[in-house]
Each structure stands twice: as structure tokens, then as C-alpha cells.
Amino acid sequence: LGTWNYVLVGAPVDASGTEKAFEPATGRVIATFTCLGEKEVSLDVENAKAAFKIWSKKCGRERCQILLEAARIIKERKDEIATVETINNGKSIFEARLDVDTCWQCLEYYAGLAASMAGEHIQLPEGSFGYTRREPLGVCVGIGAWNYPFQTACWKSAPALACGNAMIFKPSPFTPVSALLLAEIYTQAGMPPGLFNVVQGGAATGQFLCQHQDVAKVSFTGSVPTGMKIMEMSAKGIKPVTLELGGKSPLIIFSDCNMENAVKRALMANFLMQGQVCCNGTRVFVQKEIIDKFTKEVRVLGFVKLAKEQGASVLCGGDLYVPEDPKLKEGYYMTPCILTNCRDDMTCVREEIFGPVMSILSFDTEAEVLERANDTTFGLAAGVFTRDIQRAHRVAAELQAGTCYINNYNVSPVELPFGGYKKSGFGRENGRVTIEYYLQLKTVCVEMGNVESVF
Numbered sequence: 001l002g003t004w005n006y007v008l009v010g011a012p013v014d015a016s017g018t019e020k021a022f023e024p025a026t027g028r029v030i031a032t033f034t035c036l037g038e039k040e041v042s043l044d045v046e047n048a049k050a051a052f053k054i055w056s057k058k059c060g061r062e063r064c065q066i067l068l069e070a071a072r073i074i075k076e077r078k079d080e081i082a083t084v085e086t087i088n089n090g091k092s093i094f095e096a097r098l099d100v101d102t103c104w105q106c107l108e109y110y111a112g113l114a115a116s117m118a119g120e121h122i123q124l125p126e127g128s129f130g131y132t133r134r135e136p137l138g139v140c141v142g143i144g145a146w147n148y149p150f151q152t153a154c155w156k157s158a159p160a161l162a163c164g165n166a167m168i169f170k171p172s173p174f175t176p177v178s179a180l181l182l183a184e185i186y187t188q189a190g191m192p193p194g195l196f197n198v199v200q201g202g203a204a205t206g207q208f209l210c211q212h213q214d215v216a217k218v219s220f221t222g223s224v225p226t227g228m229k230i231m232e233m234s235a236k237g238i239k240p241v242t243l244e245l246g247g248k249s250p251l252i253i254f255s256d257c258n259m260e261n262a263v264k265r266a267l268m269a270n271f272l273m274q275g276q277v278c279c280n281g282t283r284v285f286v287q288k289e290i291i292d293k294f295t296k297e298v299r300v301l302g303f304v305k306l307a308k309e310q311g312a313s314v315l316c317g318g319d320l321y322v323p324e325d326p327k328l329k330e331g332y333y334m335t336p337c338i339l340t341n342c343r344d345d346m347t348c349v350r351e352e353i354f355g356p357v358m359s360i361l362s363f364d365t366e367a368e369v370l371e372r373a374n375d376t377t378f379g380l381a382a383g384v385f386t387r388d389i390q391r392a393h394r395v396a397a398e399l400q401a402g403t404c405y406i407n408n409y410n411v412s413p414v415e416l417p418f419g420g421y422k423k424s425g426f427g428r429e430n431g432r433v434t435i436e437y438y439l440q441l442k443t444v445c446v447e448m449g450n451v452e453s454v455f
């Protein structure tokens with residue numbers, strides 16, 4: 001499954017009251033499920049409210065223990081979770097296992113923070129004082145895309161639950177399966193029933209969730225057009241929202257770079273997860289002096305090695321691919337594609353493709369490439385390869401993106417905040433800062449003396 005010289009792309013979903021989930025490798029239907037309507041969504045919210053009452057009363061250390069136990073179970077069931085993810089999503093088992101690692105790490109990280117959340121004490125005149133309490137929001141909703149199903153469920157639920165909230169999670173109807181494993185694991189770890197609920201369905205179910213008056217916050221991962229709708233619905237309910245949206249990120253390769261590293265990471269920046277990663281560096285700006293060498297290397301490293309290993313012919317990609325294995329004939333495949341001689345105005349350079357397509361663009365100067373790299377409505381990520389450390393930081397400071405990589409690309413340690421500038425969204429996932437998006441601050445003002453009336 002999922003070797004990267006013939007990668008898997010999405011599968012169709014029907015528009016009735018039920019949805020089918022596919023195995024993209026073979027095209028076979030692996031599950032049929034009912035999309036939940038307004039009544040079922042309301043019932044889930046009621047259950048989550050009941051669970052919230054219990055969970056929010058626990059101290060941080062108690063929540064920490066349960067999250068750590070869930071992390072332990074994820075580690076123990078890593079292969080099972082990764083296999084389910086590979087079957088339903090189509091990613092390679094190697095990548096699915098890496099995803100699962102970041103999931104238990106995420107739970108461990110927020111378990112650690114849960115125990116240390118605290119407010120402030122503020123001294124006022126005459127012995128009076130104030131203090132702040134950092135309180136959970138209530139029932140939060142998480143809505144996910146199909147490219148990182150289990151990881152998205154973990155990245156959203158771990159900080160939400162660590163802060164004392166309940167979460168209802170709606171996975172993408174393309175990839176409904178693995179979030180159910182997470183719900184099972186949380187229950188096994190000792191969370192109250194209903195604290196983490198999985199709701200299945202598509203756009204209509206998502207709308208019921210976002211519009212529900214007892215939902216306190218929505219955290220969404222998906223496309224810009226859907227993000228706009230989510231924000232509109234949240235605005236009507238005055239609900240805070242986190243939006244992790246699409247991108248068309250630049251990767252700048254200066255002529256003084258370490259060529260081998262730059263080529264390796266340019267491949268990772270484009271062909272990881274079949275090219276279906278929101279922060280992929282799909283606009284690869286290469287300085288003129290090295291563009292011929294880079295183009296040659298990127299082909300040699302990527303295609304020839306794998307082609308030799310797998311006995312396939314060397315392709316430059318972009319074609320539909322039908323594997324010889326009869327079991328895979330109905331699957332969804334295309335060959336990874338590298339486009340050279342690209343211009344900034346081309347559609348492949350301007351729009352998010354969300355598939356295995358790298359566009360290579362030539363540039364002369366730092367000032368020029370910065371202007372061109374920033375000339376996009378997106379701002380999710382960016383990267384720079386250079387041996388000049390001053391230039392690296394200068395360029396990172398000028399790039400309009402939520403995450404900037406220096407001499408690397410497409411790594412997401414849970415300790416580092418992740419999120420977008422411009423139309424790529426706002427709010428953050430991962431890192432310490434994310435707890436701010438799942439807490440509200442209460443100020444308590446305490447008078448120690450007598451009070452006067454001005455009337």
C-alpha cells in the first residue's frame with residue numbers, strides 16, 4: 001500500500017442519508033454509516049454536557065493521569081491504529097505509524113500541561129485582592145479533514161480535554177473509522193462516557209454541530225471555502241473558532257544550500273502523504289545558478305532509486321496509474337509529478353492542488369524571491385535552505401507564514417505551535433499556546449474591607 005511512485009488519491013462520497021467509506025487502494029467499500037441529523041446531534045451535546053460536569057471538576061493532575069493512560073494505550077495499539085488508517089486513508093503504513101507516534105506524544109504533552117494550569121493572584125489596595133481562574137469553555141466541537149484522521153482527532157481533543165472541556169469530533173466522511181478507536185481508548189483510559197463523542201456525517205451534520213447553541217467552540221481543519229462557512233456560523237453564535245485551512249507554501253532554495261538536504265526535503269515537502277499535506281512546500285523557488293543541478297538531482301533521488309527497487313520504469317509523473325496487481329485495479333492512483341519552468345501566474349503555482357505535484361520556479365535575488373513567495377492569499381508554511389545563517393533568519397522573519405522551516409521541511413513536533421497566517425486560518429494547534437484556545441479567564445475581585453455607596 002501507498003509506495004510513493006504510485007500514490008493514492010481521494011475517493012467519492014455519495015450524497016444520501018448514508019455515506020460509504022472506501023479503501024482507496026482497492027476501491028472497495030469498507031464501511032457504510034448513517035449521517036447524524038439534528039436530533040442525534042442534540043442528544044450527543046446533552047451527553048457531552050453531562051460528561052463535562054464530571055470532567056471539569058477534576059483537578060489537572062487527575063486529568064493528566066487519564067490522558068497518560070490513553071497515551072499508553074495508543075502506544076500499545078499503534079500497529080492496529082496505523083493499519084486501520086492505512087486501509088481507510090490510503091497512506092503508507094510507514095507514515096501511518098509515524099502519525100500514531102505524534103498522537104501519543106501529543107496526549108503526553110498536554111497531560112503534562114494539565115497538571116500545571118493555574119491562574120494569578122493580584123494584590124489590590126487595603127488588603128483586597130483579585131485572582132484569575134482559567135476555566136474550560138464547555139462542549140467543544142472538532143471537525144477534521146481526511147488526510148490525517150487519527151492525528152487530527154488527537155491534536156484537537158488532547159488540549160481540549162486537558163483543559164477540562166468535552167469534545168464532539170466529526171471526522172471527514174471519507175475517513176470515519178480511526179476516530180472511533182480514539183473514543184474507545186479514551187473510555188478505556190477512564191474518561192466519563194460522552195466526554196469524547198464521535199459524530200459521523202458530512203456538511204449537514206457539521207452545520208448542526210456548529211450551530212448548536214450549547215456548543216462553546218469549534219476547531220476546524222479543512223479547506224478555505226468550508227472554513228469561511230464555519231466562521232460565519234460561529235460568528236452568529238459568538239463562538240471562538242480555530243481554523244486550520246489550506247496552503248500553497250513556498251520553499252526557497254538558495255545556491256549556497258546543502259544540495260543533498262535540500263533535494264531530500266523538497267521531496268518530503270511535496271510527496272509526503274501522496275502530496276496531501278496542508279503545509280506542503282509546493283512552490284519550490286530555486287536560485288538560478290543551481291536550478292539545472294537541482295532539477296536533475298530531484299529526479300535522480302526520487303524516481304530512479306524507487307524505480308530500480310521496484311522494477312518500474314522511470315516516470316516524471318502526472319498520469320493516472322493502474323497497478324498490475326488485480327486487487328489494486330479499482331484503486332485511485334496517479335504518478336507523482338514534477339513540473340519545471342513554472343511561472344508565478346500558472347494555476348498549478350497559485351492554487352492548492354492537494355496532490356503529488358511539485359512546481360519548480362527559478363529566481364535571482366533574495367528580495368525578488370521574498371516578494372514572489374509572499375504573493376499568495378495563503379500563509380500556512382514556508383521554508384528556506386541556505387548555509388548563510390543570517391540570511392536564513394532574515395528570510396524567515398520576512399516570510400508571511402505561520403510556520404517557517406530553516407534547512408528542513410514538513411516536521412511537526414507537538415511542542416511547536418502550528419497554524420496559519422492570512423487565509424490559511426487562525427488559532428494554533430500544538431504547543432503551549434493552544435491551551436489558551438480552550439480556556440476562558442475568570443477574574444474574581446475580592447474586597448477585604450467595607451464598601452461605600454456613591455449614591
Ligand SMILES: NC(=O)c1ccc[n+]([C@@H]2O[C@H](COP(=O)([O-])OP(=O)(O)OC[C@H]3O[C@@H](n4cnc5c(N)ncnc54)[C@H](O)[C@@H]3O)[C@@H](O)[C@H]2O)c1
Pocket residue numbers: 143144145146147148170171172173201202203204205206207210221222223224225226227229230243244245246247277278279352354380420424425
Ligand atoms: N491547515 C491545516 O492544518 C490543514 C490540515 C489538513 C487539511 N487541511 C486542508 O483541508 C483541505 C482538504 O480537506 P477536505 O477536502 O476534507 O476539506 P473540506 O473543507 O472539504 O472538509 C473538511 C471537513 O469539513 C466538513 N464540512 C464540509 N462542509 C461543512 C459545512 N458546511 N459545515 C460544517 N462542516 C463541513 C467535512 O465533512 C469534513 O469533515 C485542504 O484544503 C487542506 O489544505 C488543512
Ligand SMILES: O=CCc1c[nH]c2ccc(O)cc12
Pocket residue numbers: 147148151152155220221244276277278279412429
Ligand atoms: O495537513 C496538514 C498539517 C497537519 C498534519 N496533521 C494535522 C492534524 C491536525 C491539523 O489541524 C493539521 C495537521
